[in-house]
Amino acid sequence: MRSAEIIAVGTELLLGQIVNSNAAFLSKELAECGVYVYYHTVVGDNPERLQQIIEIAESRSDILIFTGGLGPTEDDITKQILAKYLSKEIVYDDIHLQKIEAYFATRNDTMSENNKRQAEIIEGSTVLMNDFGFAAGMVFQQKAHTYMLLPGPPSEMQPMFVQYAKPVLLRQNDAENLILESKVLRFFGIGESKLADDLKDLIATQTNPTIATYAGENEVTIRMTASANSREEALRLIAETEEEIIKRDGAYIYGTGEVTLVDLVIQQLMDADMTISAAESLTAGLFQAELAGTTGVSKIFKGGVVTYSNEMKQTLLHVSSETIENKGVVSQACAMEMADNVRSICHTDIGISFTGVAGPESLEGHPVGTVWIGLSIVGKPTLAYRYVFQRDRNYNRRRAVKEGFALIKAFLDEKTNKTSK
Amino acid sequence: MRSAEIIAVGTELLLGQIVNSNAAFLSKELAECGVYVYYHTVVGDNPERLQQIIEIAESRSDILIFTGGLGPTEDDITKQILAKYLSKEIVYDDIHLQKIEAYFATRNDTMSENNKRQAEIIEGSTVLMNDFGFAAGMVFQQKAHTYMLLPGPPSEMQPMFVQYAKPVLLRQNDAENLILESKVLRFFGIGESKLADDLKDLIATQTNPTIATYAGENEVTIRMTASANSREEALRLIAETEEEIIKRDGAYIYGTGEVTLVDLVIQQLMDADMTISAAESLTAGLFQAELAGTTGVSKIFKGGVVTYSNEMKQTLLHVSSETIENKGVVSQACAMEMADNVRSICHTDIGISFTGVAGPESLEGHPVGTVWIGLSIVGKPTLAYRYVFQRDRNYNRRRAVKEGFALIKAFLDEKTNKTSK
Numbered sequence: 001m002r003s004a005e006i007i008a009v010g011t012e013l014l015l016g017q018i019v020n021s022n023a024a025f026l027s028k029e030l031a032e033c034g035v036y037v038y039y040h041t042v043v044g045d046n047p048e049r050l051q052q053i054i055e056i057a058e059s060r061s062d063i064l065i066f067t068g069g070l071g072p073t074e075d076d077i078t079k080q081i082l083a084k085y086l087s088k089e090i091v092y093d094d095i096h097l098q099k100i101e102a103y104f105a106t107r108n109d110t111m112s113e114n115n116k117r118q119a120e121i122i123e124g125s126t127v128l129m130n131d132f133g134f135a136a137g138m139v140f141q142q143k144a145h146t147y148m149l150l151p152g153p154p155s156e157m158q159p160m161f162v163q164y165a166k167p168v169l170l171r172q173n174d175a176e177n178l179i180l181e182s183k184v185l186r187f188f189g190i191g192e193s194k195l196a197d198d199l200k201d202l203i204a205t206q207t208n209p210t211i212a213t214y215a216g217e218n219e220v221t222i223r224m225t226a227s228a229n230s231r232e233e234a235l236r237l238i239a240e241t242e243e244e245i246i247k248r249d250g251a252y253i254y255g256t257g258e259v260t261l262v263d264l265v266i267q268q269l270m271d272a273d274m275t276i277s278a279a280e281s282l283t284a285g286l287f288q289a290e291l292a293g294t295t296g297v298s299k300i301f302k303g304g305v306v307t308y309s310n311e312m313k314q315t316l317l318h319v320s321s322e323t324i325e326n327k328g329v330v331s332q333a334c335a336m337e338m339a340d341n342v343r344s345i346c347h348t349d350i351g352i353s354f355t356g357v358a359g360p361e362s363l364e365g366h367p368v369g370t371v372w373i374g375l376s377i378v379g380k381p382t383l384a385y386r387y388v389f390q391r392d393r394n395y396n397r398r399r400a401v402k403e404g405f406a407l408i409k410a411f412l413d414e415k416t417n418k419t420s421k
Numbered sequence: 422m423r424s425a426e427i428i429a430v431g432t433e434l435l436l437g438q439i440v441n442s443n444a445a446f447l448s449k450e451l452a453e454c455g456v457y458v459y460y461h462t463v464v465g466d467n468p469e470r471l472q473q474i475i476e477i478a479e480s481r482s483d484i485l486i487f488t489g490g491l492g493p494t495e496d497d498i499t500k501q502i503l504a505k506y507l508s509k510e511i512v513y514d515d516i517h518l519q520k521i522e523a524y525f526a527t528r529n530d531t532m533s534e535n536n537k538r539q540a541e542i543i544e545g546s547t548v549l550m551n552d553f554g555f556a557a558g559m560v561f562q563q564k565a566h567t568y569m570l571l572p573g574p575p576s577e578m579q580p581m582f583v584q585y586a587k588p589v590l591l592r593q594n595d596a597e598n599l600i601l602e603s604k605v606l607r608f609f610g611i612g613e614s615k616l617a618d619d620l621k622d623l624i625a626t627q628t629n630p631t632i633a634t635y636a637g638e639n640e641v642t643i644r645m646t647a648s649a650n651s652r653e654e655a656l657r658l659i660a661e662t663e664e665e666i667i668k669r670d671g672a673y674i675y676g677t678g679e680v681t682l683v684d685l686v687i688q689q690l691m692d693a694d695m696t697i698s699a700a701e702s703l704t705a706g707l708f709q710a711e712l713a714g715t716t717g718v719s720k721i722f723k724g725g726v727v728t729y730s731n732e733m734k735q736t737l738l739h740v741s742s743e744t745i746e747n748k749g750v751v752s753q754a755c756a757m758e759m760a761d762n763v764r765s766i767c768h769t770d771i772g773i774s775f776t777g778v779a780g781p782e783s784l785e786g787h788p789v790g791t792v793w794i795g796l797s798i799v800g801k802p803t804l805a806y807r808y809v810f811q812r813d814r815n816y817n818r819r820r821a822v823k824e825g826f827a828l829i830k831a832f833l834d835e836k837t838n839k840t841s842k
Contacts, residue, residue: 008461013444013445013448013461014448014458014459014460014461015448015449015452015458015633016444016445016446016447016448016449016450016452016458016635017445017449017633017634017635017636018445018636019440019441019442019444019445020440020441020444020445020461021440023434023437023440023441023463024434024437024438024439024440024441025437026437027434027435027436027437028436028437028438029437031436031437037435037436037437038435038464038465038467038470039435039462039463039464039470040429040434040435040441040461040462040463041460041461041462041463042444042460042461042462043459043460044459046459049459049460052481056477060473212436212438213438214437214438215438215439278727280706282713283710283713284706284709284710284712284713284722284724285701285705285706285707285708285709285710285713285725285727286706286710287706288705288706288727288729289704289705289706289707289710289818291705292703292704292705292706292729292779292818293814293815293818295780295781295782295814297729298729298730301705301729301730302729302730302732302733303705303726303727303728303729303730303733303737304706304726304727305724305725305726305727305737306699306706306709306713306724306725306726306727307724308709308713308718308719308722308723308724309719309722309723309724311723311768312723312724312767315766315767315768316724316726316737316766316767345736345737346733346736346737347732347736358713359716360716361716393714393716394714397710397713397714
């Protein structure tokens with residue numbers, strides 16, 4: 001397999017003004033292309049230092065991928081320095097040039113020579129279209145090396161890579177008759193270290209498929225990537241590994257591919273034609289805000305209340321003063337009343353509630369991180385679940401929201417199974 | 422001024438499993454220490470490649486800062502490879518060794534040789550205490566170079582750097598009689614590119630103080646860092662530049678230092694002894710969730726409602742059906758009724774409301790990104806403000822929340838000014 005070095009060019013990275021998230025994105029993508037990444041390098045907008053970096057990278061990597069330095073200003077030097085170093089000419093790419101000219105024409109603005117710089121490419125390149133900006137990307141081969149130049153802004157770089165650059169790298173695999181397949185498994189309710197521990201032997205001896213774990217917030221994903229001479233063989237290799245992973249931690253898998261837990265719950269609610277409302281105390285709107293992050297959610301989501309103070313639990317939600325006085329707000333009884341009442345007030349099929357101690361102070365004698373989640377569902381007995389998270393305030397709040405989605409999913413999974421029997 | 426290279430060691434970075442945020446954090450900190458950062462490098466847990474990286478870094482930088490590879494497993498090789506390369510011995514640091522022993526003793530667990538590895542340091546090092554983990558950090562000088570080794574997890578690395586490592590670098594400045602001072606200005610309502618453009622000449626000719634802009638979400642900060650032989654001189658240099666910046670874009674400055682817009686609003690509400698509630702449609706809880714992210718906010722924040730559907734605007738908030746039918750929900754009238762009604766239902770001094778079109782579909786003929794924010798304040802006429810953001814759904818929602826905080830701040834600023842007259 002070939003090796004790559006990712007070279008980010010930009011003084012703003014060296015000042016810490018932005019984080020080099022491009023390197024992580026490309027590394028993940030390159031693993032799927034069957035390319036090993038051995039180095040990431042960041043260098044400023046400085047001709048001498050950039051040229052030295054190119055020399056070093058050529059001595060140790062097959063593919064040099066540059067991000068940044070393709071913009072319109074004098075500071076943007078990536079293609080100029082690389083062309084000079086390789087004794088190549090710079091020419092205009094007509095498509096990008098027309099695009100820039102058209103932009104200035106519609107604005108009745110004059111295009112400067114600097115603006116035209118973004119349409120320049122190194123002679124002999126395959127142009128990589130920029131659908132979200134003016135700077136042309138490019139890729140070319142010289143002797144043993146592949147050189148790829150991508151723009152710095154992730155909003156331009158990522159779609160350009162996926163749409164136009166990745167196929168070029170994959171075609172290089174075709175030449176070697178190498179087929180790559182990958183599959184993502186998504187876990188909830190298990191930490192990355194526990195998962196890595198359970199799969200220690202698989203990860204330690206991995207060669208084909210490769211197994212990489214990625215920890216999101218309260219979620220872990222595993223990407224398996226297999227290479228073979230046929231699609232069937234690659235898929236068979238993945239299936240074998242997947243089976244072994246399911247045997248050990250299948251109970252924590254909630255989905256595959258790019259879908260999130262929230263997406264999945266929304267889709268299930270739509271399929272089941274069930275509406276939902278929420279009553280939030282410690283999470284204070286976080287659950288509802290996350291739900292409303294998805295387009296088209298208004299079909300199943302009506303609204304709810306944020307009852308941060310005890311007074312609001314009574315005013316907005318009619319939680320009885322007996323419950324608050326005798327059981328407290330961090331209680332099963334309060335969570336159940338909140339869930340029942342929000343469901344009835346909002347006329348929905350499901351009502352979910354969150355009450356507890358975000359921290360840093362304990363409340364009613366309960367330790368920080370104690371959370372009750374209530375779930376009231378039409379035609380079912382209302383339940384409440386207790387959790388103790390024991391982390392900082394905002395982790396506890398976000399974790400509670402995730403657990404809420406997991407609870408709804410568990411109910412909907414069960415419902416679907418029953419229906420299909 | 423001295424130059425530094427930040428070397429991150431860890432295969433997980435090259436697989437894209439994590440983003441190298443440590444490099445950005447340290448670059449920012451090093452700028453405050455009067456150290457230029459010319460390179461970031463990432464290399465895997467591979468002895469040969471790591472040694473080559475050390476050789477290259479020594480040839481071009483004064484200070485080598487390593488992050489990662491100080492853990493307990495065989496993969497963690499940073500100090501072993503560096504010690505071997507410099508022909509130095511590895512010894513135990515007693516304090517970290519006792520800390521690890523104590524941990525295993527209280528858990529009645531046996532400590533393995535691997536666990537003890539985290540207490541190892543390179544002979545002659547100044548130990549950097551790890552207050553949030555077991556891996557000792559270290560710094561030492563050999564001939565012309567300073568070598569600093571820090572743990573990989575940001576939760577351990579960041580406090581170690583700020584508390585123990587930064588003072589070492591600053592003392593090196595003392596030896597050169599160099600005093601550094603810095604000041605942060607915080608902007609809202611102006612984009613980073615506009616701000617950079619307004620200050621183009623200042624930024625282009627910057628030497629002392631240096632001027633760096635950082636773009637957060639909907640916020641921009643500028644950090645000025647001056648070096649001089651006395652504190653007075655450094656502060657004078659900063660004040661001069663600050664004056665020039667204020668002259669050009671002072672209207673957008675909302676604060677200085679590490680305080681956020683939300684922190685500032687909460688503090689002002691507490692100082693004014695005013696309570697707040699919110700009615701959220703398109704933002705669906707985002708404003709309230711952000712407010713509740715801060716400890717102690719219950720003194721001023723009671724709760725509110727999420728009225729995502731039109732029906733909920735009537736049920737929970739008693740918005741009149743006349744308003745909804747005749748004016749629509751994306752209207753000044755609706756925003757004002759929502760703000761008034763949530764204030765009255767929740768018995769607070771301030772009621773704020775958010776209604777509009779998050780996207781991607783337009784609503785009631787209004788384009789995506791149209792947002793009305795209503796503000797109802799005890800003893801003042803209720804107002805509503807219209808915005809058109811024209812970005813994607815989640816940007817529009819988050820931007821609306823920020824504008825809401827800015828509106829409250831503007832009111833409270835005015836109130837304070839009036840009172841003090």
